[in-house]
Amino acid sequence: MQYKLKEPVHGSIGTEKYKCVIEWRNGEFIADEPVKSGGKDLGPDPFTLLLSSLASCTLITLRMYIERKGWDIPEIKVNANLFQTKNEDALTTFIDRDIVFPPGLEPEKLNRLLEIAEHCPISKMLEGKVKVRSYVYHDEDVDKKLKYTNGDITVVWKPELCKHSGRCVTQLPGVFNLKTKPWVTITGADSETIKAQVDMCPTGALSYFKNDSSSTTELPATGGAGL
Numbered sequence: 723m724q725y726k727l728k729e730p731v732h733g734s735i736g737t738e739k740y741k742c743v744i745e746w747r748n749g750e751f752i753a754d755e756p757v758k759s760g761g762k763d764l765g766p767d768p769f770t771l772l773l774s775s776l777a778s779c780t781l782i783t784l785r786m787y788i789e790r791k792g793w794d795i796p797e798i799k800v801n802a803n804l805f806q807t808k809n810e811d812a813l814t815t816f817i818d819r820d821i822v823f824p825p826g827l828e829p830e831k832l833n834r835l836l837e838i839a840e841h842c843p844i845s846k847m848l849e850g851k852v853k854v855r856s857y858v859y860h861d862e863d864v865d866k867k868l869k870y871t872n873g874d875i876t877v878v879w880k881p882e883l884c885k886h887s888g889r890c891v892t893q894l895p896g897v898f899n900l901k902t903k904p905w906v907t908i909t910g911a912d913s914e915t916i917k918a919q920v921d922m923c924p925t926g927a928l929s930y931f932k933n934d935s936s937s938t939t940e941l942p943a944t945g946g947a948g949l
């Protein structure tokens with residue numbers, strides 16, 4: 723399992739209705755609800771964000787394909803909207819995506835481009851099986867970082883990012899073992915083996931840094947978070 727994003731999208735909300743701050747890898751933006759739903763319309767609402775994701779993915783996928791083909795299509799536009807129906811408690815969402823190309827494109831090219839659009843990654847995701855998994859964390863967990871050092875390298879574990887995929891515990895049990903305390907036995911393998919395993923953590927929960935010979939590294943008395 724490998725997450726698509728190196729760092730998760732962070733979202734937060736205070737008491738100001740319904741301003742959400744969304745942080746992504748290169749900045750932040752505001753999401754909100756329209757005035758009719760009690761917000762101030764300071765940013766896109768969740769449905770708009772979802773449709774924006776599909777629109778941008780469609781456009782980027784088409785542009786990449788057109789570039790590869792060397793076709794002369796200077797602009798593409800997408801209009802996306804959705805409606806929902808409910809039948810005996812089953813909610814069905816219909817997303818309509820209208821793709822606008824400049825006039826004069828041959829029908830074969832248009833058909834091919836429609837096919838490409840239908841296979842953009844977000845289309846495939848929306849039409850595939852999606853499972854939303856939710857976990858509860860407390861603020862103190864989010865800021866927590868536990869460190870384990872062997873004097874050469876220090877392994878850092880961020881509990882809030884650990885989704886317990888189990889990769890580390892099954893692949894290097896001499897070091898990562900949920901039955902021991904602390905759960906990381908840093909002397910259980912050499913630095914290179916540990917580094918290779920840490921690099922395979924799919925969520926970024928594990929990382930390492932090379933110790934500076936002049937620095938002293940703090941070690942937790944025991945592994946935290948019960949692990």
Ligand code: SF4
Binds near residue numbers: 885886889922928
């Ligand atoms: S530290 Fe990484 S590899 Fe290990 S259980 Fe957590 S998410 Fe999985």
